[in-house]
Amino acid sequence: MQSRIKGGLFQGVDFLAVLYYLLLVAAGCICITAASFDEETADFFAFSHFYIKQYMWVTAVLVVALVVLLLDVRYYHMWAYPLYIIGIVVMICVLIAGKEVNGAKSWIELGSLRIQPVEFVKIATALALARVMSNYSFSINRFGDLLRVGVIVGIPMLLTILQNDTGSGIVLGAFLFVLYREGLNKWLCIPILLIAALFIVSFLLTPMTLLVLLILICVASEAMMNGRWRSRIVYLASLALSAIVLSSFMGLIAPGTMDIYRSLLTVTLASLPIVAVYAYRTRLMNILLMAGLFVVSMAFVPATDYIFESVLKPHQQERILSYLGIVDKPQGIDYNVNQSKIAIGSGGLFGKGFLQGTQIKYNFVPEKHTDFIFCTVGEEWGFLGAVAVLGVMCLLLLRLMKMGERQEEPFGRVYCYSVAAILLFHVLVNVGMTIGLMPVMGIPLPFMSYGGSSLLAFTILLFIAIRLDASTRQFPST
Known part of the structure; x- marks a missing residue:
């Protein structure tokens, strides 16, 4: 279906996207x-009613949407950097x-x-990212360009966390998903995701269990990369066994499991030069890559204790422990999620x-009209209504x-994917936390949660x- 009207102010506007937006706002x-x-x-x-305030915001927002459609696209390119700088200054003032x-x-x-x-800084960051990545000389796999991208995204992220x-x-x-779409090497993306997974898993498994799991993952990864399973498995398994035997022989194994873990980490670090020499002589640098990843992963596990105890706030610690099922406080930190699941489950099929x-x-x-608005969908509209909204x-x-x-310029492509990534993350986290699949983070459901600035x-x-x-x-180009 071509959602396009020839001629007039709205020529080329994708009216299907506008229709989906209006349906979500109405819902x-x-x-x-x-x-x-x-x-x-x-x-x-x-x-005084929240819904009356929201109706007024919707009216004002529709006018703003019309203005955005009427502006020349050159303004978005021209004002990308100034808007980003203004946003950073405002966030510092808020801090x-x-x-x-x-x-x-x-x-x-x-x-x-x-x-x-x-x-609003999310908008400015998306525009600035699109501006940087649309430069003629930009290369996603060049360190300098990648560093610029990291700075643009990292500054507002750091300021937000400090708030x-x-x-x-x-x-x-x-x-990160936008960078992957633009050609970022997967070996730079995967470790970032693995760090988050390792942070969570470190709370659920003992250090020794995690050690065995890391060895298996690294062995399997290296073997699959080379396609020569037998020799690689024998080599890396022998290395792991040698580290354990050597640590036992030197008396490094202490009664505590974390002491054992740290001792093995020390021995592994000492063994890394041997791995490097072997990788250099056999021209199999993947072995060195996997060994390095293994060591970094082992070193990160003890660091999670410091991050958890010193960086995270008490309520954030409780949310993580509750999400992982380590603590259970039905009338405390778990109350919102428990009531949310009861509300959604009681809606049945038709609501x-x-x-x-x-x-x-x-x-x-609590917060039934803001962060937990999806509870209302589940209870009053039922499973079918929830599926319709998510659809x-x-x-x-x-x-x-x-x-x-279908964008002909990188600026438009990067920006459109940035919008999709932000909306997708909001939906996954918001809906996930209302049904207990994600920890409570307090972010709104796009276009549906109460709040004028958010809408x-x-x-x-x-x-x-x-x-x-x-x-x-x-x-269109000809």
């Missing part, structure tokens, strides 16, 4: 109404003198209006109907990726992509 308004409606309040249209809400010092208060600048808004900071990590959700109506679910989200994401693929930022983020795509379709 959000209905859910916010159900979540915040109070039967005891006589005035349905009182401004110094911002208002703290729910433990995160990431808000600006202007009278009765509260704005979270990081939502104690870890969830929004982690969202910026979604740009209870509009304003009929008991868990929502009687305030069993529209998926269609919008696929549309954004299609927009990216405005997501709308601008999306409609810039639609505008860039419309420009490409208006003036």
Whole structure:
């Protein structure tokens, strides 16, 4: 289907993407109404209601979306760097003198209006990233260019984490998928994902179990890379066995498992030169790569204790331990998620109907109109309603990726994929935490959660992509 009107102000606009956006905003308004409606309040249209405030925000946001569509695309390219710098300066100001809400010092208060600048910094970061990666001489696999990309994404991520808004900071990590799409070597992407996985697994397994697991993974990886299983397995298994025997012979094994782990790490470090000599003589540098990855992984495990105890806040520690099932506090840190799962599960196949959700109506679910808005979908609309909402989200994401693929310039492609990555991460984390598959991070569901600044930022983020795509379709290359 070609969503294009020939001539007029909206020539080239992808109206399917606009339709998906409007459906999600409308669904959000209905859910916010159900979540915040109070039967005891006589005035349905009182401004004190959250849903009335959201309706007003939707009206204003639609006007902003229209303005974004009418602006010349050259402005987005021209203002990419200035907007990024302004965003960083604002975030620094918020870090110094911002208002703290729910433990995160990431808000600006202007009278009765509260704005979270990081939502808009995501737009500026996506534009700056697109500007850098669209330079003629840019190469994703050149160290200097990759370092520039890392600085652009890393500065707002660090500032967000310093504001104690870890969830929004982690969202910026979604740009890794954009880099992968643009050709970043997978061997640079995979270790980053493995670090996150190793951090979680280190809480669930004993050090010795984790050691064996790392040996098996490295042996299997090296063997698959070379396709010569027998010789590689014998060599690396012999090396691991020699390290264990040598540590036993030298009396390095202490009663504690972590002491054993650290002793083996010491012996492995001492054995690394032997591996390097063997790899050099046989021209099999993959062995050295796997050995290095093995050592770094082993060294990272003890570091997780320091990160957990010294870097993370107490409530963040509790959320991780609760997510992993190590602690169980039904009336404490687990309360929100437990009530959320009860609400979604009670909706059944078809849901209870509009304003009929008991868990929502009687305030069993905290933050039911913001971060846990998906509970309202599950309880009142049921499984089919939840699937419909997620289906529209998926269609919008696929549309954004299609927009990216038909861009003729790298700037538009990188930006469209950045938008898709940010939205995808928000949906996965938000929906995942409401059903207990992800730790609670406190990030909104795009276009549906209550909040004017959130809705405005997501709308601008999306409609810039639609505008860039419309420009490409208006003036296709010949």
